[in-house]
Amino acid sequence: MEQDTIRILAFEVRDDEKDIFKKAAGDLAAEVTLLPDILNLDTVDQCAGYAGVTTLGMSRISPEVLDRLKELGVKYLSTRTIGYNHIDVNYAKKIGIHILNAEYAPESVADFTIMLMLLVLRKYKPAVYRQNVNDYSLNGLRGRTLKSMTVGVVGTGQIGQTVIRSLSGFGCRILAYNRTPRQELEEYAEFVSLEELYTRSDVITFHLPLTESTKYMVNRETLSHMKDGVILINTSRGELMDRKTLIHGIESLKIGALGLDVFEDERSIYHESRINDIIANRDMAYLRQFPNVAMTQHMAFYTESAIEEMVDCGIRGIVSMHRDGTWKKEL
Known part of the structure; x- marks a missing residue:
């Protein structure tokens, strides 16, 4: 029996996603329209006539946007990201819109996490x-080796697990924190309480979703329990760390270095060219100028394989829900 064609509207589509979208749409017999816009109250009316909508993480899907999607007949909303804190999931469920998130191989973010560690440790x-001013001196550039350090991994989901396994090859001591310790990782890492991880680690990397309980988990109080000169790495969500605390930590030398792929209030800045604009995020600009702070533009996920998987999940999830009523990544 011929499958019915579902209409899907894709927001936040980058040029590098377009061919992948076209292939996925053909494979799944779906009609997909591509837009570069973010989804908000100004653009939501474009969803009329579509059963499914897919976005990335820069859209903010508020109850008001969800109400309008419901009025327009949208049944399924997918995010082509693992994280979904940009969507009011509980409200969506309340009004009967199915919310789906993506999955992709964890190596993209895990590799990038370890790269950030090495960048700041070796003062790259x-x-x-x-070098840009022909200064080839070594004074002040002496680095440290991972093997000589204790690395704490906060959160042992797929990405945290991959970070731990990859780090084991460097010979460093590895501590891990998860609400439920994972027996399969105990050959690589020692599971401890979060408090013990903070006090014992030279480097701490965070791999947790943003929730009410994890927001600003790095704050003045928790930082005070960490080692002097601690190195913090964040490739998850910027709001896990209070930015005022980060500034204080760098200025006071409590924080020895920062590797940040994400930053609070990065929306409308990251993933855009703002070369001729005035950017109104003083804390971001101030932190970026320190020599021991490496900041990248939320790109840890950005590999060929991950993009293909994200787009495929974004469409396949909607098609699966429409035709079969199930999808493994429904929230």
């Missing part, structure tokens, strides 16, 4: 700056 940023 000031070394590159010096």
